[in-house]
Amino acid sequence: MKLKFWGTRALISSPSKDTKVYGGNTGCLQIIYDDALILVGSGYGATNLGEELMDRIIREKKAFNIHIFISNFHWDHIQGLPFFQPIYFKSSHLHIYSPMAKSDLYEGLNVLFNESYSPFEALNKMPANVSLYQMQEELAVGGLKVRYVPLDRSETPSFGYRFDSPNGESVVVASANAGEENKALIQLSSEADLLVLGGLFTEAEYKANKAWGFASLERSLKLAMQAKAHKVLLSHHHPLRRDSDIVAIKEKLVASKDFGHLEFDFAQEQTIYEVL
Amino acid sequence: MRVKLHGVRGSRPTHKNSLLGYGGNSTSIQFLLPGKDFELYLDGGSGLAHHGLRLGSQTKNRKFYFLVTHTHWDHMIGYPFFAPLYNPNNEFVFYTSSPLEKDSFEKLFYGQLAKGHLPFPRDLVKAKIEIKLIKPGEKLVIDTDVHVSTYQLNHQGITLGFRVEYQGESAAVITDNAPIENGNHLGEHWKELAKDNSAQFEKDFNDGLVRFLHRCNTVIFDTHFTEENLKADWGHSTPHRATKFCSDAQVGRLILFHHAPEDTDQAVADKVTSVINIGKSAGLEVVAAREGDEWPAK
Ligand SMILES: [Zn+2]
Ligand SMILES: [Zn+2]
Numbered sequence: 001m002k003l004k005f006w007g008t009r010a011l012i013s014s015p016s017k018d019t020k021v022y023g024g025n026t027g028c029l030q031i032i033y034d035d036a037l038i039l040v041g042s043g044y045g046a047t048n049l050g051e052e053l054m055d056r057i058i059r060e061k062k063a064f065n066i067h068i069f070i071s072n073f074h075w076d077h078i079q080g081l082p083f084f085q086p087i088y089f090k091s092s093h094l095h096i097y098s099p100m101a102k103s104d105l106y107e108g109l110n111v112l113f114n115e116s117y118s119p120f121e122a123l124n125k126m127p128a129n130v131s132l133y134q135m136q137e138e139l140a141v142g143g144l145k146v147r148y149v150p151l152d153r154s155e156t157p158s159f160g161y162r163f164d165s166p167n168g169e170s171v172v173v174a175s176a177n178a179g180e181e182n183k184a185l186i187q188l189s190s191e192a193d194l195l196v197l198g199g200l201f202t203e204a205e206y207k208a209n210k211a212w213g214f215a216s217l218e219r220s221l222k223l224a225m226q227a228k229a230h231k232v233l234l235s236h237h238h239p240l241r242r243d244s245d246i247v248a249i250k251e252k253l254v255a256s257k258d259f260g261h262l263e264f265d266f267a268q269e270q271t272i273y274e275v276l
Numbered sequence: 277m278r279v280k281l282h283g284v285r286g287s288r289p290t291h292k293n294s295l296l297g298y299g300g301n302s303t304s305i306q307f308l309l310p311g312k313d314f315e316l317y318l319d320g321g322s323g324l325a326h327h328g329l330r331l332g333s334q335t336k337n338r339k340f341y342f343l344v345t346h347t348h349w350d351h352m353i354g355y356p357f358f359a360p361l362y363n364p365n366n367e368f369v370f371y372t373s374s375p376l377e378k379d380s381f382e383k384l385f386y387g388q389l390a391k392g393h394l395p396f397p398r399d400l401v402k403a404k405i406e407i408k409l410i411k412p413g414e415k416l417v418i419d420t421d422v423h424v425s426t427y428q429l430n431h432q433g434i435t436l437g438f439r440v441e442y443q444g445e446s447a448a449v450i451t452d453n454a455p456i457e458n459g460n461h462l463g464e465h466w467k468e469l470a471k472d473n474s475a476q477f478e479k480d481f482n483d484g485l486v487r488f489l490h491r492c493n494t495v496i497f498d499t500h501f502t503e504e505n506l507k508a509d510w511g512h513s514t515p516h517r518a519t520k521f522c523s524d525a526q527v528g529r530l531i532l533f534h535h536a537p538e539d540t541d542q543a544v545a546d547k548v549t550s551v552i553n554i555g556k557s558a559g560l561e562v563v564a565a566r567e568g569d570e571w572p573a574k
Contacts, residue, residue: 011325011357011395012289012322012325012326012353012354012357013289013290013291013300013301013322014291014326015289015290015291015295015296015299015300015301015322016291016296016300017296019291020293020296023291024291024300025289025290025291044288044289044290044291047288047290047537048290048292051538072392073392073393074392074393074394074395075353075356075388075393075394079288079349079353080288082349083287083288083537108392111387111393112349114379114384115378115432116347116375116378116379116383116384116433117347117348117349117352117384118348118349119348119432119510119511153395155391155392155395155397156391156392156393176395209396211396211397211400212395212396213395214395239325239326239329239357240326240329240330269291
């Protein structure tokens with residue numbers, strides 16, 4: 001299994017020469033396993049993948065099955081969907097998953113296609129075939145076993161997902177994790193090879209912005225230690241953080257020695273991470 | 277007066293190494309008015325979010341005017357992150373058209389703040405907000421001597437172009453606007469309005485836009501497409517169309533704007549090259565909008 005971030009930003013895209021390394025598109029992450037196309041989140045980052053897929057749809061007449069897991073309806077987690085190029089082609093089939101009721105999932109995404117906000121009419125009027133699924137406890141997608149837990153956010157249901165391959169590799173994606181201890185997430189992340197958590201705020205910023213409900217970097221790393229995760233990638237970067245800011249924060253966290261031997265890094269857009 | 281470009285992309289913000297020279301943030305323009313103690317902006321794309329996050333909620337000026345062209349995402353997504361909105365002592369006035377059938381700016385502005393779609397509580401937005409409905413063609417006066425005129429563009433719904441005049445200088449923004457030829461009538465109810473005499477409707481629109489831009493110092497114009505890849509019913513224009521309007525209207529400077537998200541820096545530069553001589557022969561300077569740039573309105 002491999003992981004590729006097409007978007008790493010929280011809140012709003014941050015295109016800039018100062019964000020070249022860590023990325024400037026809102027959240028979208030691809031799980032690469034065999035030929036399956038699996039995404040978590042469909043922020044604007046999805047459109048850079050979409051450009052590549054569109055090329056193959058047009059030149060190679062490829063028809064794609066694309067599986068998208070929705071963690072919540074925050075704009076930055078979904079806003080790329082109306083612009084995700086495969087959705088303009090009849091040959092594409094989008095499979096969209098969430099533990100929410102299908103009608104809620106439809107409502108939450110369909111607002112993006114409102115014809116006052118966009119040139120479109122509705123999600124179910126797009127050319128691609130779009131199927132929604134209410135996830136039960138466990139699901140098999142593209143050869144992977146998928147499970148989820150709620151992320152304990154008060155303002156909107158949010159979910160973290162775990163993907164296990166038949167040969168024992170595992171990835172957990174929960175970049176909208178909240179600051180308070182979440183036993184279910186710790187359990188889901190237990191011994192995960194790669195754990196993706198949120199890094200919007202430092203602990204000081206977290207204390208000043210409690211109403212936002214996102215964990216601090218420090219809290220995310222502590223959770224990873226409790227779960228005995230093998231490696232952590234922090235994503236969901238603040239839109240004002242430049243590459244140099246992220247490097248400085250990372251150096252401080254490493255120097256603090258609070259996180260023992262935990263292996264961690266900040267997620268970079270376009271980098272492919274091996275899950276070992 | 278000067279215009280400052282906080283976001284120059286159309287459709288969506290985008291980040292890719294090949295296009296960061298001109299910038300990846302979506303539509304946001306500021307009119308800098310010397311001597312005024314308020315701020316004047318046009319649209320709220322992702323460029324406005326970045327400008328606002330840097331400004332913070334404690335700003336020198338307390339009053340903010342916004343000219344709203346229309347409500348497509350690329351012109352809207354930045355508003356919730358414009359930090360001056362979080363200050364209860366700030367005042368906002370939005371000038372917006374009133375669509376007949378589609379959702380109003382008011383509904384969509386607050387819809388963006390709706391529970392579940394943002395991680396912060398809705399009541400973070402504490403500023404006093406007033407939304408003023410205007411009709412296409414209506415003229416406004418802001419603070420006695422900033423004059424604003426409007427013109428309905430050929431784009432979905434009711435989309436407005438704006439022209440701002442101050443101290444004898446003028447700047448206009450025409451985003452988004454498609455060629456109207458051959459029955460490509462995108463405005464709300466335009467198809468019915470034009471059905472008896474389509475050719476006259478198109479001529480009136482084009483003549484009206486030339487009059488609207490007449491002798492304007494600086495015009496920022498939608499050039500999302502090129503003549504080669506134009507999809508007319510998508511609601512956008514090309515450098516050639518923009519150059520034609522602006523030279524017919526004896527405009528001083530044309531700023532190519534609303535770059536397609538697919539456009540690399542090279543593609544944007546090529547757009548300028550494709551029309552620079554046509555412009556020159558009409559006394560029109562043609563440049564490309566680059567995020568962060570400021571241009572005088574003279
Ligand atoms: Zn636009
Ligand atoms: Zn538009």
